[in-house]
Each structure stands twice: as C-alpha cells, then as structure tokens.
Amino acid sequence: MSKSVVAIVRxxxxxxxxxxxxxxxxxxxxxxxxxxxxxxxxxxxxTKAVAFPKWGVITTSRVVEDMIVILKERGIDDITxxxxxxxxxxxxxxxxxHAFETLGYGKLKxxxxxxxxxxxxxxxxxxxxxxxxxxxxxxxVLESDFVVDLPVMKAHNQTVVSxxxxxxxxxxxxxSRKKCHNMTPGRDxxxxxxxxxxxxxxxxxxxxxxxxxxxxxxxDGKLHRTNLLVASADIxxxxxxxxxxxxxxxxxxxxxxxxxxxxxRPWDFSDIEVxxxxxxxxxxxxEYDFTYSETDxxxxxxxxxxxxxxxxxxxxxxxxxxxxxxxxNGLMISxxxxxxxxxxxxxxxxxxxxxxxxxxxxxxxxxxxxCIYQAHKDNPDIQEAIPIKGCPPKPEEMLKALHKAGIEAxxxxxxxxxxxxxxxxxxxxxxxxxxxxxxxxx
Numbered sequence: 001m002s003k004s005v006v007a008i009v010r011x012x013x014x015x016x017x018x019x020x021x022x023x024x025x026x027x028x029x030x031x032x033x034x035x036x037x038x039x040x041x042x043x044x045x046x047t048k049a050v051a052f053p054k055w056g057v058i059t060t061s062r063v064v065e066d067m068i069v070i071l072k073e074r075g076i077d078d079i080t081x082x083x084x085x086x087x088x089x090x091x092x093x094x095x096x097x098h099a100f101e102t103l104g105y106g107k108l109k110x111x112x113x114x115x116x117x118x119x120x121x122x123x124x125x126x127x128x129x130x131x132x133x134x135x136x137x138x139x140x141v142l143e144s145d146f147v148v149d150l151p152v153m154k155a156h157n158q159t160v161v162s163x164x165x166x167x168x169x170x171x172x173x174x175x176s177r178k179k180c181h182n183m184t185p186g187r188d189x190x191x192x193x194x195x196x197x198x199x200x201x202x203x204x205x206x207x208x209x210x211x212x213x214x215x216x217x218x219x220d221g222k223l224h225r226t227n228l229l230v231a232s233a234d235i236x237x238x239x240x241x242x243x244x245x246x247x248x249x250x251x252x253x254x255x256x257x258x259x260x261x262x263x264x265r266p267w268d269f270s271d272i273e274v275x276x277x278x279x280x281x282x283x284x285x286x287e288y289d290f291t292y293s294e295t296d297x298x299x300x301x302x303x304x305x306x307x308x309x310x311x312x313x314x315x316x317x318x319x320x321x322x323x324x325x326x327x328x329n330g331l332m333i334s335x336x337x338x339x340x341x342x343x344x345x346x347x348x349x350x351x352x353x354x355x356x357x358x359x360x361x362x363x364x365x366x367x368x369x370x371c372i373y374q375a376h377k378d379n380p381d382i383q384e385a386i387p388i389k390g391c392p393p394k395p396e397e398m399l400k401a402l403h404k405a406g407i408e409a410x411x412x413x414x415x416x417x418x419x420x421x422x423x424x425x426x427x428x429x430x431x432x433x434x435x436x437x438x439x440x441x442x
C-alpha cells in the first residue's frame with residue numbers, strides 16, 4: 001500500500017524552508033503544466049482600526065510570497081489568491097480590500113503578476129458533497145486546475161483544530177457557512193466541515209506554523225512562535241499530522257475522523273509516511289477550549305467566575321454558534337466583566353447560537369442573535385425576553401440589551417469594537433519573536 005507523504009520542516013529561512021517542505025512532501029509533483037492555480041490563505045478576521053494581531057490568526061505574507069515564487073519557478077503564471085473574510089456587515093467590501101493591501105497582496109500583484117480577490121465579489125456555485133450536504137463554493141476555485149491551501153496551524157474552540165480542511169470553509173458563501181453550524185447528532189458542524197475538500201480540484205496543503213494559535217481561531221487565543229511548516233499532497237494526512245503536533249490524537253478531532261471514514265482511510269497513521277522532523281520531536285500541545293464554571297450562582301468563563309461575578313448565566317457556546325455571533329461573543333463577555341461592581345446581577349441568562357434552551361425561572365433572558373431569537377421569541381419558560389435580533393448582532397443593540405438587563409456595560413467598548421483586537425495584541429508588544437515583518441511584502 002502506497003503511503004501519503006507528509007513533511008514536517010522547521011522554518012529557518014525564507015524560501016529555503018518552504019522549498020524544502022515542497023520537495024520532501026512531493027507536494028507539487030502532480031502540478032499540471034501551465035495550470036490555473038488558486039491559493040487559499042487564512043484571513044479569518046480583519047479590522048482597519050488597529051494594527052491587527054496577525055500572528056497565529058492569519059497566514060503569513062512570507063509564506064504566501066514564498067509559495068508564489070516556487071510556483072513561478074515551475075512555470076506557473078496564472079495564480080489567484082482568494083479569501084472570504086468575515087466582516088460585521090456582508091456589504092463591507094472595504095475591510096477585505098484593506099486586509100489584502102496591508103498584507104502586501106498589491107505588491108505581490110505588481111512583482112509577480114498574480115491576482116487576488118474577495119470571493120464575496122465573485123459568483124458561487126452549488127456543490128453537492130453527498131449525504132445531504134450542499135454548499136455554495138466560489139466558482140474560481142472550482143474552475144482552477146490546482147489549489148494551494150495555506151492554513152494557519154490553530155487549535156479551534158469548536159472544531160478542536162483548524163487546518164487544511166477547515167480552511168476551505170472560507171470559500172463558501174455566508175448562508176452555507178451558517179448551515180454548517182448545527183447540532184444535529186452525527187451531522188453537526190464536524191460532519192459538514194469534514195466534507196469540504198471532497199469535490200475540490202487537486203490540493204497541495206502547506207500548514208503555516210511559523211506562528212500558532214491556542215484556543216483559536218481569533219486574536220483572543222494564546223499566540224505562539226512555533227516555526228514549523230507541514231506539507232502534503234494529501235489534505236487529510238497533512239491535517240492528521242498537524243493535529244498531532246498540536247497535541248491531539250485523531251479520535252479527539254471529530255471532523256478528521258469523519259473525513260477518514262468518507263475516504264475509507266485508517267486514522268492511526270499506518271498509511272502516512274512522515275518525513276523531515278518527527279511529530280514527537282516538535283509536538284507542542286495547544287488547548288482548544290475555553291473553560292467555564294457552572295454553579296447555582298453563575299455560569300461564566302472561569303476567569304470571570306474567579307473574579308466573583310454572580311447573578312449572570314452566560315452559557316458556553318456550542319457548535320450552532322456561527323462565525324458572526326462568535327465575532328461578538330467575546331465583546332459581550334468583556335462587557336460583563338468590566339461592568340461588575342461587586343453586586344450580583346439580577347438573575348440574567350444569556351443564550352446564543354441556535355440550540356440552547358432557556359432555564360425556567362430566570363428573571364431576564366437575553367437572546368443574542370437572530371437564530372436564538374427566532375427559536376425562543378414565544379417560549380413560555382422565559383419571564384422577560386430581551387432580544388438582540390440582528391445577524392450579526394449590532395453592537396449598539398447588544399449594549400441596549402445589557403442595560404435593559406441591569407448590566408451597566410461601558411458604551412465605549414461597543415462604540416470601539418474594531419479596536420478590541422488591539423487590546424489582545426498588547427500582550428505581545430515588544431516581544432521580538434512576534435515580528436510584523438512576516439506580514440509585509442518588500
């Protein structure tokens with residue numbers, strides 16, 4: 001039985017390290033002559049307000065440029081970079097454009113003749129992935145001859161890891177992304193994500209682990225300088241090895257288990273040949289989940305519970321919370337934390353996602369987001385419903401809801417939501433290993 005080759009390479013020098021990972025993995029051996037190549041980086045979040053904390057959140061521009069150089073060396077001239085960055089407003093085209101320009105993609109276009117695109121400005125096509133899973137993919141990637149998948153090496157607070165397969169979620173439209181976030185047993189988010197690579201053109205996956213993210217996918221995770229590249233012509237094999245480096249066995253990552261089953265693949269590494277470094281020599285365990293405390297007086301993230309906050313029941317996110325609500329979930333939690341003045345809040349429950357159920361007897365129930373509002377707007381178990389109906393929820397409506405519930409949150413937090421990533425970035429200020437140069441193109 002032939003084995004899939006996965007290369008683990010320590011990142012040491014621009015171009016040389018990536019070239020070594022390509023050669024060891026034989027990842028471009030089947031690249032067609034004069035192929036139309038689509039590069040998919042990870043630009044999951046962006047804000048124009050501050051110098052964004054890119055490390056471990058966004059694919060380094062260094063890896064993107066080095067990959068373009070290697071493709072050009074192989075005679076590839078038709079290269080497109082495409083991404084579908086989530087913004088607070090689906091009509092916001094300025095923020096993705098700002099991301100592309102800040103990351104140097106305009107310079108890449110000038111230097112190498114490549115193209116780059118916001119996929120939300122391009123057409124989508126419905127793709128049947130089987131087993132009742134239908135999503136709409138960007139047509140440009142579907143019509144390419146070859147895909148270069150450049151995810152960041154992350155632990156992920158819903159899918160355990162976010163690597164090559166998960167990165168493809170950024171190529172489907174927003175309604176499709178929302179459909180992925182469900183709690184149907186056996187057909188939940190993990191199941192939907194597991195199928196995203198099934199109808200793709202041939203893929204070379206190169207996981208950018210120069211910086212890695214613990215409790216990702218966003219800047220509120222713990223970011224590390226790890227200096228690793230993982231490469232393979234087989235996306236599932238790359239992800240299994242990447243998960244191993246992050247400290248996870250295959251059976252701990254449901255979407256990888258589903259993907260192995262779809263492909264009739266073993267998940268015990270028996271059909272994978274790891275070359276370069278050994279997993280056990282580079283393993284760096286990353287926690288994926290935020291811990292919560294649940295008592296009769298409080299349900300909150302553990303740091304808030306340790307602060308002594310009482311009288312608020314903010315249930316832990318589940319798989320049904322989509323990216324839009326995830327983007328503002330941390331803001332709500334931070335607002336509660338800073339509003340605490342030592343006096344218990346008035347028995348306030350906060351529900352998110354699509355599937356949570358209210359607790360009978362709670363005095364006030366905040367329904368954050370359109371989905372949970374629609375699910376419980378007429379629920380008799382709710383004494384006083386405080387809806388936040390938007391999709392995504394608007395910061396000003398979130399603030400009103402907290403005030404109505406008796407939580408005197410600071411309006412400034414909501415008026416300056418775009419500055420929140422800068423707060424997280426402050427933890428890495430003046431640390432030389434967190435070098436902004438990896439996200440610049442000269």
